[in-house]
Amino acid sequence: MAHIETWYRCPVCNQAYGSQGEAIDCRNAHLIVSERWAVGKGGKAVRINDNCSINGYGGINWALKEADMSDLVEVRKLQLKERNS
Numbered sequence: 001m002a003h004i005e006t007w008y009r010c011p012v013c014n015q016a017y018g019s020q021g022e023a024i025d026c027r028n029a030h031l032i033v034s035e036r037w038a039v040g041k042g043g044k045a046v047r048i049n050d051n052c053s054i055n056g057y058g059g060i061n062w063a064l065k066e067a068d069m070s071d072l073v074e075v076r077k078l079q080l081k082e083r084n085s
C-alpha cells in the first residue's frame with residue numbers, strides 16, 4: 001500500500017530533502033546576493049550594473065550622476081542646463 005512522506009524543500013533552489021535539517025542546511029549554504037546602488041541627495045536610487053564600463057550607461061559614474069538627477073522633466077532640463085554651463 002502506498003505511504004505518505006513529508007519532503008522538505010529548500011526555498012531558494014527548490015531541492016527536496018527527507019529532513020528539515022537538510023533543507024535548512026541547503027538554504028543556509030546559498031550565497032547572499034549583493035547589489036550596488038547609487039543613492040542621490042533626494043533619495044533616488046539607481047542600480048549600478050557591474051558589467052558596464054565605469055563611464056558607460058549603467059556604470060558607476062553614470063549611476064552617481066543619474067541618482068542626483070530629477071525624474072521630473074522640467075526640473076531635469078534645468079539641472080542639465082546647470083551641469084553644461
Ligand SMILES: [Zn+2]
Nearest residue numbers: 010013026027
Ligand atoms: Zn538550496
